[in-house]
Amino acid sequence: MPDTKPLKISRIEVDRDLCIGAAPCVTVAPGVFQLDEENKAYVVNQKGADDETILLAAQSCPVQAIKIFDEDGNQVYPEV
Numbered sequence: 429m430p431d432t433k434p435l436k437i438s439r440i441e442v443d444r445d446l447c448i449g450a451a452p453c454v455t456v457a458p459g460v461f462q463l464d465e466e467n468k469a470y471v472v473n474q475k476g477a478d479d480e481t482i483l484l485a486a487q488s489c490p491v492q493a494i495k496i497f498d499e500d501g502n503q504v505y506p507e508v
């Protein structure tokens with residue numbers, strides 16, 4: 429049986445060592461991601477967009493610096 433459980437995001441992390449400040453995450457989900465003075469993204473609000481938008485934002489990152497975890501603490505993006 430495929431796992432059809434809907435995605436429930438519980439935690440978002442930005443790997444600031446990877447982030448290159450390309451900012452599509454900010455464009456897709458400005459309520460969640462903003463750039464700081466070092467031009468690196470950080471999470472302003474873990475619940476600043478719906479889960480689909482947050483996932484889209486993570487997928488838009490060219491260096492996969494955004495990690496997403498579900499409510500069980502499993503990393504759902506990037507796939508491990």
Ligand code: SF4
Pocket residue numbers: 442446447448449450451452453454461468469488489490491492493494
């Ligand atoms: S899309 Fe990725 S590289 Fe660009 S600002 Fe966001 S986290 Fe950083």
